[in-house]
Amino acid sequence: MEMHSFPMAKIGVIFSLVTGAVIAMCIDVMNTHDIKLARKLYSFLKPNDVLLGDRAFCAYADMVAIQQLDCDAVFRKHQSRTTTMRKGKIVGDCDKLVTWCKPKKCPKGLSKDEFLALPASITVREIYYYIVIPGFRTQRVSLIATLLDTTTYPTLEIVGLYGKRWDVELDLRHLKTTLEMDVLRCKTPSMIRKEIHVYLLAYNLLRSLMWSAGTTYNTPPDRLSLQGTRHHLINFIPKLEAADSKKRLRLYRTMLKIIAHKAVPDRPARNEPRVRKRRSKAYPLMTKSRQKLRKQLQTA
Incomplete structure (x- = not known):
């Protein structure tokens, strides 16, 4: 059977945590990895910016690249990194300075020259905490940050800062649902x-x-x-x-x-079931071109 589907694009966006506005954007094909999109957006960062991201962006080369731009990062620890909190310098409760070593093999997406230019090791800050809010799947969260000064950046403030990363999901929902960008017409x-x-x-x-x-x-x-x-x-x-x-x-x-008359109330730890309210119509999916479907109607 010949299958026909709608073309899909993948978009990488940097949102401002303060204003919620779009700072930068790049577009690529659907099977592009998130980290490849992110590397196209690093050039839009300004000195002293702090970049928040999930575990997909927590790579050695990216931590180095962000620091070379005089910026900092707070990412969730990637699941493939198996280092524990047993090693490192304790700087607070559930907070340590740990040393990351350069990967032995060149990761995908980096040229040999870029890989050779990476430093032999970097020092990052690893923080972990637990989530006990009903409705949240994750119980333990490990964060990796380049904000090493514990006096200027206390542990709880970094945890609270990363908690605001969820705002990007709401901003994307506004783009796709509120402004109806989920289906494009061109x-x-x-x-x-x-x-x-x-x-x-x-x-x-x-x-x-x-x-x-x-x-x-x-x-x-x-x-x-x-x-x-x-x-x-x-x-x-x-x-x-x-x-x-x-x-x-x-x-x-x-x-x-x-x-400004009526503000939306702050509803911390609010969770909603991931269900659809509107019922879809009972028509089958379109798996053939309109021309072939018309011929089937004529021969039926």
């Missing part, structure tokens, strides 16, 4: 890229409005509703277009006040 790769960039422009516009509203009316911008901001903006656009410059400024300030 047909060619170049137009698909343009369509994705337009979605990101709209997303960053909403985030900028949330930031302006929050900072103007002393409300945490990350507690404002992106969907609510979208609805208010859509309602105000006709009025803003018809108003003169003075009235437009008043309308803009009114819109910011309405956006």
